Amino acid sequence: xxxxxxxxxxxxxxxxxxxxxxxxxxxxxxxxxxxxxxxxxxxxxxxxxxxxxxxxxxxxxxxxxxxxxxxxxxxxxxxxxxxxxxxxxxxxxxxxxxxxxxxxxxxxxxxxxxxxxxxxxxxxxxxxxxxxxxx
Amino acid sequence: xxxxxxxxxxxxxxxxxxxxxxxxxxxxxxxxxxxxxxxxxxxxxxxxxxxxxxxxxxxxxxxxxxxxxxxxxxxxxxxxxxxxxxxxxxxxxxxxxxxxxxxxxxxxxxxxxxxxxxxxxxxxxxxxxxxxxxxxxxxxxxxxxxxxxxxxxxxxxxxxxxxxxxxxxxxxxxxxxxxxxxxxxxxxxxxxxxxxxxxxxxxxxxxxxxxxxxxxxxxxxxxxxxxxxxxxxxxxxxxxxxxxxxxxxxxxxxxxxxx
Numbered sequence: 346x347x348x349x350x351x352x353x354x355x356x357x358x359x360x361x362x363x364x365x366x367x368x369x370x371x372x373x374x375x376x377x378x379x380x381x382x383x384x385x386x387x388x389x390x391x392x393x394x395x396x397x398x399x400x401x402x403x404x405x406x407x408x409x410x411x412x413x414x415x416x417x418x419x420x421x422x423x424x425x426x427x428x429x430x431x432x433x434x435x436x437x438x439x440x441x442x443x444x445x446x447x448x449x450x451x452x453x454x455x456x457x458x459x460x461x462x463x464x465x466x467x468x469x470x471x472x473x474x475x476x477x478x479x480x
Numbered sequence: 481x482x483x484x485x486x487x488x489x490x491x492x493x494x495x496x497x498x499x500x501x502x503x504x505x506x507x508x509x510x511x512x513x514x515x516x517x518x519x520x521x522x523x524x525x526x527x528x529x530x531x532x533x534x535x536x537x538x539x540x541x542x543x544x545x546x547x548x549x550x551x552x553x554x555x556x557x558x559x560x561x562x563x564x565x566x567x568x569x570x571x572x573x574x575x576x577x578x579x580x581x582x583x584x585x586x587x588x589x590x591x592x593x594x595x596x597x598x599x600x601x602x603x604x605x606x607x608x609x610x611x612x613x614x615x616x617x618x619x620x621x622x623x624x625x626x627x628x629x630x631x632x633x634x635x636x637x638x639x640x641x642x643x644x645x646x647x648x649x650x651x652x653x654x655x656x657x658x659x660x661x662x663x664x665x666x667x668x669x670x671x672x673x674x675x676x677x678x679x680x681x682x683x684x685x686x687x688x689x690x691x692x693x694x695x696x697x698x699x700x701x702x703x704x705x706x707x708x709x710x711x712x713x714x715x716x717x718x719x720x721x722x723x724x725x726x727x728x729x730x731x732x733x734x735x736x737x738x739x
Contacts, residue, residue, distance in 0.1 A: 352724075354724050354725070354728050355728055383717065385717065385718075385721045395721050395724050395725070397717055397720055397721060397724075404703070406703045406704065406708065409701055409703045410697060410701050410703065410704060412518075412616040412617055412618070412649075413516075413517075413518035413612075413616050414518055415518070428517075430517055431516075431517045431518050433516075433518075433612060433616070433649040433652055433653050434648065434649065434652040435617065435647045435648065435649045435652075435693075436688045436689065437647075437689075437693075437697055439688055439713065440687065440688055440689055440694070440697070440708075440709050441697070441701075441703070441704055441708065441709060442708070442713075442716070443705075443707075443708040443716060444716055444717065444720045445711075445712075445713040445714065445715070445716030445717040445720065446717075447713075448713065449688070454663075
């Protein structure tokens with residue numbers, strides 16, 4: 346079985362280093378606004394952040410709803426990858442995701458989602474408190 | 481698997497593939513405007529010409545429609561292929577003079593001046609918009625009308641289409657970007673029709689889709705539920721966060737969630 350993200354909300358401090366790392370890895374101009382992972386700061390009494398990232402669901406709504414089959418599971422990494430050659434920009438996956446983990450890049454209006462950095466997620470490496478694990 | 485030869489390189493292809501698909505997978509570049517990986521090839525644009533040798537016979541054919549066959553030899557850039565491709569490109573440019581895509585292709589092939597009389601059309605008649613709407617989106621709002629040089633790809637009778645859902649796939653897939661599509665904050669304008677976007681059931685902000693498109697998605701896929709699709713990205717993240725928080729606090733268990 347492929348590895349998966351493990352999120353430990355009780356360890357997260359909400360420093361948003363993961364967002365920055367993702368932006369530096371995936372975007373051209375390093376914009377944290379279109380980071381694939383988001384660390385949300387909760388309101389009191391919890392007062393912490395929770396990193397929210399694509400869960401690569403087993404029966405994924407995004408894969409099912411895509412009319413052209415552009416979203417497919419990468420058997421090596423277990424991530425659901427976007428085939429941009431096939432994608433017709435209908436944004437059905439964006440609406441279908443029950444967790445809101447697919448985003449639209451405002452620069453070119455294309456969708457973006459976590460691809461586990463090809464099996465070596467950078468956000469996990471840089472998380473200072475081990476709130477994100479990959480095993 | 482089938483073995484074919486492309487430009488003297490042996491390529492392994494699937495039995496169901498066409499020459500264009502096999503060549504693309506092997507890293508060759510063939511210009512093609514009416515090809516899309518998720519649609520059946522129709523050979524509208526005629527740009528993907530290659531020289532195919534099969535069973536001792538050589539002919540020039542469109543790579544997108546020729547299925548691969550064991551022992552087939554394909555040449556992509558023989559002088560004759562380039563000559564024919566230039567001719568076709570010249571005709572396309574004469575038809576649609578101001579397309580940046582065509583100009584770029586012409587520069588690649590070294591086509592400098594177009595001798596044919598220039599027209600004022602904006603559409604290259606590739607039919608991608610009709611095919612994507614019919615085969616993939618399932619709205620079937622567009623149709624091919626007329627014949628020969630007068631063919632047009634528009635909604636039936638040129639009127640605002642009844643079954644259009646405003647998804648914008650036709651405008652996106654068009655290789656020369658000739659379909660007017662306006663995606664505003666609260667509405668979408670296409671084919672002379674204005675669609676109101678659906679609104680988030682929690683915060684009231686406009687969503688990405690029209691309610692017609694959401695209805696179509698719901699009818700085609702059982703997995704789509706109102707509570708997922710009628711909630712905006714921000715609110716769904718907030719809900720996920722809320723759930724996580726409740727699990728950490730111990731107010732909610734996975735059993736209660738039904739997972």
